Amino acid sequence: MSNVYYILFALFDLQCLLVMLRAMIHLYGRHTSYNVQKVLWLLDEIGLPYQHSNLGGTFGGLDTDTFGQLNPHRRVPVLTDGPTTVWESHAIIRYLAATYSPAGLWPVEARERAIADQWMEWATNSLMPAFGRLFWGYYRTPETQRNHAAIEATIKELTVLYRTLDDQLDGRAFLVGDALTMADIPAGTSLYRYFEMGLTVERPANVWRWYESLRMRPAYQERVMDPFEELYGRLAY
Ligand SMILES: N[C@@H](CCC(=O)N[C@@H](CS)C(=O)NCC(=O)O)C(=O)O
Incomplete structure (x- = not known):
């Protein structure tokens, strides 16, 4: 093959690389x-x-x-x-x-997607505000500045919320059905810090089983089970 062909192939590879980048x-x-x-x-x-x-x-x-x-x-x-x-x-x-991930993490069927959406919206509007208050009020606030009454009230609120999640997980491996979907990501991410931040909290059976199954997933281990001690007692971002 002549040098001209080698140069053309090299340029083609370079073009592909640039497109990919x-x-x-x-x-x-x-x-x-x-x-x-x-x-x-x-x-x-x-x-x-x-x-x-x-x-x-x-x-x-x-x-x-x-x-x-x-x-x-x-x-x-x-x-x-x-x-x-x-x-x-x-x-x-x-x-x-x-x-x-159509038909995988994205449920293509409208009814299933609506179920996924409702748990994601619920995570945004109900779970995360309470979880954020607990994480900041307990874990990120220096011990001498903590409001213990507010922390207790938030734990009670979260106990009710996680029981609701528990009901949804009754008879289901994941929030929508037998397989992981996008619905599991927001609430599932909250579990590592909720259960590992050093507080005594209720462990509803189905939520705990779900958490244990998530902990077996390499991606969850690598990305969510990320030690967070550096945030302890630190109110600054
Ligand atoms: N609702 C937004 C929240 C975004 C948000 O508040 N992000 C925080 C981190 S969790 C942030 O950017 N804080 C400023 C910082 O980290 O310096 C989302 O879900 O993406």
Whole structure:
């Protein structure tokens, strides 16, 4: 083969490489953020290649013009996929599941997707506000500044919420059915910190069985079971 062909092939390979690099998924957000962990877990479950930049918290970087163009709210996670930019963790989860895991993590059937959606909305509107109050009020607040009455009240609130989740998991391996879907990601991510932050909390049987099954998944181990001691008693991001 003449040198001209070698050069043409090399240029073709280079072109493919550039296209792949341009199209590469990039996730921005510190691995210590619960909301970022949801996306990291999902990306690994799907098995997608991606780049990851730790931004926010002690890593900084949210105040730059470049980041402001990605997310005007200056919060993580943010995901870029070629020309597409998405912020808000659940919007990212839906985007990735629909694009890269149809009929897998994204339930294609409308009825099943509605069930997935309702548990994701519930996580946003009910579970996460209470969980966030507990994590910040107990774990992130220095011991001398804690409001114990508020912590107790929030544990009671969460006990009721996790019992509701327990009912949904009765007779089901996962929130929608027999297989992991996007619905499991938000509430499932909360379990590691909820059960491991050092508080005595109720362990509803079905939730605990679900948690143990999630703990067996390599992606959950790698991305969600991420030690978080560095956040203890630290109110600053
Ligand atoms: N509802 C948003 C919450 C985004 C958010 O508040 N992210 C936090 C981390 S969990 C953040 O960016 N904090 C600033 C920082 O980490 O410096 C989502 O689900 O993506």
